[in-house]
Amino acid sequence: xxxxxxxxxxxxxxxxxxxxxxxxxxxxxxxxxxxxxxxxxxxxxxxxxxxxxxxxxxxxxxxxxxxxxxxxxxxxxxxxxxxxxxxxxxxxxxxxxxxxxxxxxxxxxxxxxxxxxx
Amino acid sequence: xxxxxxxxxxxxxxxxxxxxxxxxxxxxxxxxxxxxxxxxxxxxxxxxxxxxxxxxxxxxxxxxxxxxxxxxxxxxxxxxxxxxxxxxxxxxxxxxxxxxxxxxxxxxxxxxxxxxxxxxxxxxxxxxxxxxxxxxxxxxxxxx
Numbered sequence: 001x002x003x004x005x006x007x008x009x010x011x012x013x014x015x016x017x018x019x020x021x022x023x024x025x026x027x028x029x030x031x032x033x034x035x036x037x038x039x040x041x042x043x044x045x046x047x048x049x050x051x052x053x054x055x056x057x058x059x060x061x062x063x064x065x066x067x068x069x070x071x072x073x074x075x076x077x078x079x080x081x082x083x084x085x086x087x088x089x090x091x092x093x094x095x096x097x098x099x100x101x102x103x104x105x106x107x108x109x110x111x112x113x114x115x116x117x118x
Numbered sequence: 119x120x121x122x123x124x125x126x127x128x129x130x131x132x133x134x135x136x137x138x139x140x141x142x143x144x145x146x147x148x149x150x151x152x153x154x155x156x157x158x159x160x161x162x163x164x165x166x167x168x169x170x171x172x173x174x175x176x177x178x179x180x181x182x183x184x185x186x187x188x189x190x191x192x193x194x195x196x197x198x199x200x201x202x203x204x205x206x207x208x209x210x211x212x213x214x215x216x217x218x219x220x221x222x223x224x225x226x227x228x229x230x231x232x233x234x235x236x237x238x239x240x241x242x243x244x245x246x247x248x249x250x251x252x253x254x255x256x257x258x259x260x261x262x
Contacts, residue, residue: 022138055230055231066223087164092219
């Protein structure tokens with residue numbers, strides 16, 4: 001699994017490539033939670049290039065989501081393929097994380113949640 | 119890795135999470151060699167991740183090294199996979215998964231992996247044979 005980050009103002013885009021599974025879930029989760037701890041609590045996770053995400057990955061995502069909420073931030077997902085979306089539906093994680101069609105859409109939606117008083 | 123006359127191929131791994139990568143490569147190579155759609159081998163790899171993680175994490179009382187045998191074959195158009203281990207008796211078909219509802223703060227993950235296996239595979243069969251768990255999962259190979 002490869003993971004990269006890009007800051008767009010107050011939002012950080014995290015792109016993941018490969019499999020999020022038992023061997024890579026910790027790295028995935030640590031990347032998200034370390035960003036949140038560093039004050040980057042509005043994340044868009046781009047899943048365009050993942051093969052699948054196993055329950056270990058879902059657990060890491062859930063823990064990161066909890067951490068983001070506690071920092072008044074949030075995590076959204078984008079570019080989810082139909083096969084990966086099927087897993088999110090099975091896990092009912094679509095109830096917990098918004099899924100957008102593109103980075104641009106996700107960035108625009110997350111920006112709407114930012115306080116106007118900056 | 120061993121091959122049998124009926125086309126089965128078996129990989130032996132030890133009980134550590136790091137060994138699971140060998141299974142990923144094993145499945146991918148078998149799939150490529152047999153023209154199996156990537157969507158199916160990806161689903162099988164996801165199921166293996168769930169099942170083998172469970173075995174490695176919870177299947178043994180001791181700290182010793184144990185062998186786990188993973189076998190692949192194609193039987194009557196079905197991609198068939200078998201996991202044989204000497205861990206504690208465990209039937210993954212049994213219910214007991216955590217509810218899949220709740221808020222971000224209350225949601226639980228336990229049992230999610232079993233749910234994936236049940237949803238992604240066409241059949242899941244379990245037997246306890248002597249001191250071994252023998253689990254067979256399979257799915258029909260769709261025509262292109």
